Amino acid sequence: MAAGDRRVAATLRIFVCLLAVASGFQIPDYDPSMIADSTPNQFRYPPGEVIVIDLGNTNSCVAGYVPGETETMLQFCIPSWVAFTDDGAALVGEAAKNHAGPDPEATIFGFKRLFGLRRDNEYEDIVQRLMERVPCKIGARNVVSPSNQVKAKDGVVKQLEVRKIASMVVAELKEKAEEHLGRKVHYAVMTVPQHFTEVSTWEAIGAGEIAGLEIVSTVLEPIAAAVAYGLRGKLREGGNALVLRVGGGTSDASVVTLIDGNFEVFGYWDDPFLGGDDFDQRIVDYFAKLIKTKHGKDISEDRVALGKLRTACEHAKKVLSNQDHAQVSVESLFDGVDFSEPLSRSKFEELNDDMFCKVIALVERAMVGAELERSKNSVDEIVLVGGSTMIPKIQKLVKNYFGGKEPNIMVKPDESIALGAAIIGHSSD
Template structure:
């Protein structure tokens, strides 16, 4: 009897892909239009609900009722600062519903209706499920689904909930970078005995980076990312550039007309893609707005200038995974590119320069690789003999911790801990006859809990009434293979299992209070950025001056380059942490070979990238 068909799904911010392992190979499933990827969008058009290609066809005339970018909405609270920033760029309306969750308001069948992000995501997943059933000519009930590696607990759970609404049982939720590594390992067929790879996945809306060690086991060493950085952000910069050009040239503000703005966005998207192959491209839109026939040109140089800070920001997760994995750049054997935005020449240039000119591996299909890996993982889960020896070990995407009572995060499970995992903490009762205990759980890397994400308030109830301090409560924090957190509790000395219920009800704030709180958080983050940048500046300055003294016996051009570093610091007093990091790494890469012999003779351990 053949194993059941379990499909692999990659629901991206801008594009989705579905694949299946069949007849001994991975088969990417095309949609009715024959395309192997499908636009990630859902539209409400008159009396119809459309998903994929049909939704994209009508977006120009119906932008207010076409929902895009669900990966940036799902599983988030409405007061999330990043969500608030994204909402400003959407033509559709996002409103607040119960429990502080966002809902999308659209016009459907002449009525105004609200839908949860999970429901809309379910419609997209159902579309992919239907494509698979048509292709396989049989029902599909099970799937492996990818998520960005930096998705938090709420976002992962929301993806599972969406899949259930679409009629799918989720066998496994897997980080996109892990699936790309699986695809790479199986496509290459012959690998060295051992290999360390860095997977760099830059898509339409998210960036995921991971380091994996490949031999008989696919072991994730560390992962990082940014769930609000991708091709859509680069596209926004081009759109804003032309919006300003139209204001200056024609004295018109097209942001007041959603259909005109959407037409401009579509043309800018085509231009952005073309700039990966051409040095400049023309943008032509007849009757754009109030009689304007818009015509302009954008060059690759302009595009790179508009997005310079965002492009450099894509290197931050690379730095972080090297630090978390405690590895240097030299220990990385291959840098694997995944995601459509990795086709941008400047992205490739920055990444190659970061790794001291290392060639980048472009062997995987940028849009299909993750679905390909998901299909292999799905086959493995459905007991295909071909994959019986494949073992994948993943890691937690974010640190899990509790509030210490003073607003400080006390980590329980550190980021990049191997999963599944369980860690226990013991608590004493603090009152006589105490019957319940509330544990507030957070996830994130900031030392202040309020700057992290609240997983929930876990209420432990059913504690036996006893004098203060005589009862111990052992709480077990469990992260499963999907990266989902659960908490169980046991009472000692009785050994009774206690009831644990979860709520996610932070203190309700008025609109004014939310605004004040967000401003406070913004100021704290700016101060943290300033301190980190200052620390990096001091490190950079010390390296430059130390190298200058050390290199006194070397040719004058080495000293000249050290002086350039110091001059750059003097001329860039307000530089950001990421800019200093980039300069810091560039300086080390340039001077590495020249200082190696001096480092050994002086007995100093050079300022290693991995430290």
């Protein structure tokens, strides 16, 4: 579809929606996030006082500009984990992640997937798949937001709404921002995925409000990424960019087009269960089998041992982004036995070959949605977002898909969305 045709299509969508409002007619399956203005309203908060909250399934970030003679950027990320101790105290971030080993059932993560979901037939598959991946229980069918169940040592069960759990992560980020800025923070822009429904978005906003923030606007994640990479100045009118995000637990691909100086998303596809965690699990499974063969020890039900092994495998995965070989080492993995085995990049790629193919399948689906699958040279920029895009094999597959065109990884992948949203918020002051 040509740029002019897309501009007309976008205008027609807006006209139809305005007509519907005037007549009282409801458009089925209309998602306002598809054409919503992602720019914050500059009159709703004092200049320079807005921060950005990028709430993720694996990690969450806060970003913002620090006013001064030379403006600097505040950027800080924490794991999106919440845990509860025996006395009921809440742990957030790295402390919560560390608590998972001794008390996994009191630890909650991956909850962003549950925003706006109702445990009915339409979304039950996502809930069930998440339940297979997390130690905490997810309950309460047929409610807008499924609750997480946390059982303390004294047997008391807590039922916590997803937005309440998320608010604890937001509050931690807010506190970190206030420590850095030396003042209270009241206003925030929040990033949201392209696929979020209106209900999902309001759930995320609610988490921010519980944490004591006024959410002045939301920014779509692929648009924030495009801004972070400076694509407004790089793309021609009607130019296209492919934004591929591969995070810790979820992945998505978007085709972003510049129309009248603003970005529109014309192709999108996501997988809520594809990311770095899955790549780690393949390594864990490989070494668990090796341990059983070499040592006659089955650690598949030993949560402490698996947790130690997973941490070591995740570290090895990151090393293999820059080196051809890594060592997976764990002191006293089981029965006092120290574990140490090599892992090559080629073996890592072999273990995850089908997973990497799924990543490229996301790109293909997004290109089909944008009607560009037969004209890949129409994509002017390729932007990689998310820590898992640092994996060389993924970069190579993306490059090959686009006929040798190099993807752009100049911005730190796991902070680029927060950075882009901060630029949008700052430019609107």
